[in-house]
Amino acid sequence: MxxxxxxxxxxxxxxxxxxxxxxxxxxxxxxxYPPEASAMFSYIESRGGRYDRTLFFGLQMLIKEYLCRPxxxxxxxxxxxxxxxxxxxxxxxxxxxxxxxxxxYLPVQIRAVPEGSVVPTHNVLVTVECDDPQVFWLASYLETMLMRVWYPITVATQSWHLRKTIRAYLQKSSDDLSQLPFKLHDFGARGVSSAESAAIGGAAHLVSFMGSDTVFGVVAANHYYNETMAAFSVPAAEHSTITAWGREREADAFRNMIARFSKPGAIVSVVSDSYDLFAALEAWGTQLKQAVLDSGGTLVIRPDSGDPRTIVLHTLRALDASFGSVVNSKGRRVLNNVRVIQGDGVNPDSIEAILAAMDEAGYATDNIVFGMGGALLQQINRDTQCFAMKCSAIRLGDEWHDVHKTPVTDTAKRSKKGRLTLLQNRRTGEYRTVTLPLVWDERTVEGEWDEALVTVFDSGRLLTDVSLAEIRSRAHAGET
Structure with missing residues (x-):
């Protein structure tokens, strides 16, 4: 002992x-539990929240890490x-x-919607069943571990919706939609509560984007989802690498960045507000301009303080005055040789506000990349999408009985009852949560509906091992 x-x-x-x-x-x-209990059935759903649809992701990570070892x-x-x-x-x-x-190995069966599926809230996403009378309670015992899937789902959901926002502005203002996967960069590693959060949340973001500085997130996506390299980054300055030169030598620090990292086809990011952003922008457009042009690379300026909307517009205008721009087919200006990355105060609201202001000012979305930190990986919780896992059926002896809660004090917390599954209409894509066994009625044409849940785990065996490429394809299949 x-x-x-x-x-x-x-x-x-x-x-x-x-x-x-x-x-x-x-x-x-x-x-x-009742002494005659012999099997149990539980399910996971989003009961609503900030977004009306969730992007399902992350269960494969949890299963590989926690359930495949005896x-x-x-x-x-x-x-x-x-x-x-x-x-x-x-x-x-x-x-x-x-x-x-x-x-x-735990004698439980887990079924789930395929990762990358975008499912309206209030639908079953995962079911857990244990029909071994000796350990039927496992279907509920695993709740704590399995419910943590709320985190990658919520990160992936937020990033998916932000991709939609950015994509809409690209469609309106840009000639090049191929840049979309690199428009929202993960800056969240230092703002999360643990290394595991960085890994799980960072991987979830990569369903919709391919830019990240969260190393553990990229490593997790590679490892758990069979990728060679799930995301990319570029050399970038931080305040210490600029201020180490002293204020009087700030231009030398900038010049060093260009000399070290900028070359034809390359991108280099330089934080420029260590002392005076406005003076730095003037220096970039005068004494440093030729070095930028001669390098053949793309300079990305990071203004890191001030009101994001105001500062982004000022930076764009200053760079436009110095480096010039071209007008694309959408009638928007695209800067020559330079871009902006906004990494301060970035959240869903500020992204929308900045992009709207840029469009109104006549600048294409090409000109900006967003770096999102705490709001991406940390400023969410289980209630963002109101996730819950509940027991919905129990077998007493040989007969299944429905189980559910209906608190009169909060109807939003009503749970579903019965052994459940998820159907998807083959023609319309509509989802519907139903009880087992399936009973078709006159309102439902059996041939139009497929079971959307697949068995992903059974008694210690992972039965599906999907790649991130497959998940990305599923998540963005509706893009045109």
Whole structure:
């Protein structure tokens, strides 16, 4: 027992133990169900929120990381020591059954909509079923771990909607839609609560975009979704690399950036507000202009303070006056040799405001890239899209019974009942959550509807292993 307690000090083994990847009170739940319970069914949905549709993403990461490794006797001892000391009962017999009779793999089946699917809220996205009478409670025990899929779904959903916003302005003002995947760059790594958040959220953003400075996000997308390189970045200055030269040598710092990194076809980003943005813009347009032109690269100026809308417009106008621009077929100006990246105060509202102001001022969306930090990966929570996982059916003996909650104090928290699945209309693309077994009526033509959920996990086996390329294709299939 003492060795098991000491093992709790090993945070790596603690975090990788699926028995501990739950809420404390769930350890006691196996004693709370009806004694004749023999199977359980739960589901995950978005009950509404900021967006009316969610982009499903991230379950494959969770399954690969947490469910594809077997439970071991050492994990049971570690969990037993913790829960007893913690004040909770421990279902040692149930977990030993999983090790001895199931090879350590959890006998649950998880079905889900394919990743990259864009589904209206209030529909089932994931179902979890355990029909082993010895451990039927697993369908609810896994809630804590599986519910964390809210995070990659919400990040992916926000990025997908922002892509729509940016794309609309590109269509209106640009001749080149191919730049869209690089218009919203992930600056979020330092603003999240953990390295795992950077990895999961950073990967989710990459469903819709291909620019990122969140290394763990790119690595996660490569690893969990079979990519060689999911996103790209460019050499960029930060304030320390500019201010290290001193204020009187700021122009030398700028010149060094051009000399080191700018060449034909290359992009280099230089933060320019360390002291006086307006003076820096004048320097770029005068004493440094020829160096920029001779390099053959594209200079991206980053104004990093001030009101975003005002500062972006001022920067564009100053650069236009110095480097000039061309008018495209949409009647908008595209700067020569230079661009702007706005990385301060960037959120869905400011992106819309900046793009609208640029369009009104006659500048194409070509001229700007956004770098989004805290608002991209951190300023969201489970309630952004009102995610919940609920038990909707339980088998008592040999018969399934519907389960649901209907609190009179909050109708928004009503849950669904029955063993559920999701259908999609082959002709219209409409989604519909229904109960099993499927019963077709006169309003529904059976041949027009397909089951939208697929079995992704069964008793320790990952049954689907999709690539990020496939997910991206599905997520943006409706773009024209």
């Amino acid at each position: 003492q060795n098991a307690i000491n093992g709790l000090n090993d945070i790596v083994s603690f975090l990788s133990n699926p028995i501990l990847n739950t809420d404390s009170y769930k350890a006691s739940h196996y004693l709370q 439970v071991t006797p050492a994990m049971i001892e570690q969990a037993k020591a913790f829960f007893i000391a913690h004040g909770e009962p421990f279902n040692e017999a149930g977990w030993r059954y999983i090790v001895e009779q199931c090879g350590g």
